[in-house]
Structures are given as C-alpha cells and as structure tokens.
Amino acid sequence: MKKIAATFLSSKHIAKDLVKLNVTDVDYIHVDFMDGKFVKNKTLPFKELKNIYRYTSKRLDVHLMVMDPKKYIKKFATLNTEYISFHVEVGDKIEEAIKLVHRYGIKCGLAINPSTPLEVLDPYLDKIDLVLLMSVEPGRGGQEFIFDTVDRLKELKKTIKSKKLPIKIEVDGGINLETKEYVKDADILASGSYIIYSESFQDAITQLR
Ligand code: DX5
Ligand code: ZN
Secondary structure (H helix, E strand, O other): OOEEEEOOOOHHHHHHHHHHHHOOOOOEEEEEEEEOOOOOOEOOOHHHHHHHHHOOOOEEEEEEEOOOHHHHHHHHOOOOEEEEEEEHHHOOOHHHHHHHHHHOOOEEEEEEOOOOOHHHHHHHOOOOOEEEEEOOOOOOOOOOOOOHHHHHHHHHHHHHHHOOOOOEEEEEOOOOOOHHHHHOOOOEEEEOHHHHOOOOHHHHHHHHO
16 A cells, blocks of 8 residues: 655644644655755754654654755654655765665665656665655645656656665655546655645545555
C-alpha cells in the first residue's frame, strides 16, 4: 500500500494541523524546510520548527530546500526523523551529505526538480534510500502538478528496477484525487493542500492511498 507524507502549509496553523494529523494513520509528516537561498521562500527557523515534536509523534520526512544541507542535517537528526532529503541541484557536496545522514542512522533521499535531467541522479543511486521526485517547482505548496512527472516517474522506476536497487520513490507537489492516479508507481506521496484543506484529514489520506 502507498505511504502518505502530509505536510503542513501555514506557520499559523502548524500546531492545529499537526495535532489533527497525529490522530490519522498518516505515515509521515513531510517537513518542508527552505533557507531563502536555494528557493526564494524561507520557512520558520529551525529553533522554532523543532517544536513540532510537541504536537506529533509521527516520524518525519524532512525535505531540505537549502544550499548547504550539512548545516541542517545535524539539526534535523535530533528529531524523530525517518528520511532526510536534500536537492541533487546543490552540486558538489552531495556524497559527503549522504554519508552524514547515514551516520545518524537516518535514511537519505535526493530530491530532484522538474527540470533537472534524471541522469544527474545516476552516480548516487546506489548510495541513497529515496528519490524525492518533485512534481512542482520547489518553493511553495498549492501549485499545480507538472504532468512531465508521469514520464519521469516511469523512467526512474525502470532505472531503479534494472539496477535492482532498493530505492523508494516519493512524488511531491500538486497531489490530489485526480493526479494521484498518474503516479501509481510511487511508493510515497507527499501532500499538503489536498489534505490540509479537506474537511476530514483521515478521509483525504485514505483516498490518496
Ligand atoms: C514544495 C514542497 C511540497 C509542497 C506540497 O516546495 O516541497 O512539499 O508543499 O504541497 P502541495 O500538496 O500543496 O503541492
Ligand atoms: Zn516537499
């Protein structure tokens, strides 16, 4: 069965949304963290964001949209974190950062933007646990699903299968009842708006699975 990672969208409602998500069977809380450099937007600083542990007992699926992943890996490793993903577009510091995540006993993901060729992932595929395939441009929730993702997902799945690698694929952005049908091959779906703006978080999560 597909796993669901729910993300909370507005800083104002973090506590409320997290408390409501905590009583659902959602698998992970997807934590979008932005440094204002890799993407224009900035999220709450870590010293405030870390308080999410007060409102949720769910494992975290951390998505770092930052230029310097190492700086934040250390911080998020102190929380109840299952996955830490950072972007393959950061370039040269990738291998080191993958090792650092693993040194903390946390699974490591590489996130890839919609316009980045999938081949960029190749040198790292045997070193990671997850590919976070972006189906919107990173930076904010509530955007429309980019349909190229459907072919990219197929291609990525094929590569992973042919190399017999145990990598999971998570699709992130614009997931709703219509678009989930196109990404059936994904192992995990990250969803923000669809869950958060629905009347029943649990019903929305069940429908997305
Ligand atoms: C985009 C984030 C996504 C996004 C998901 O920068 O990485 O996780 O918030 O939200 P929806 O489901 O609203 O596209
Ligand atoms: Zn995300």
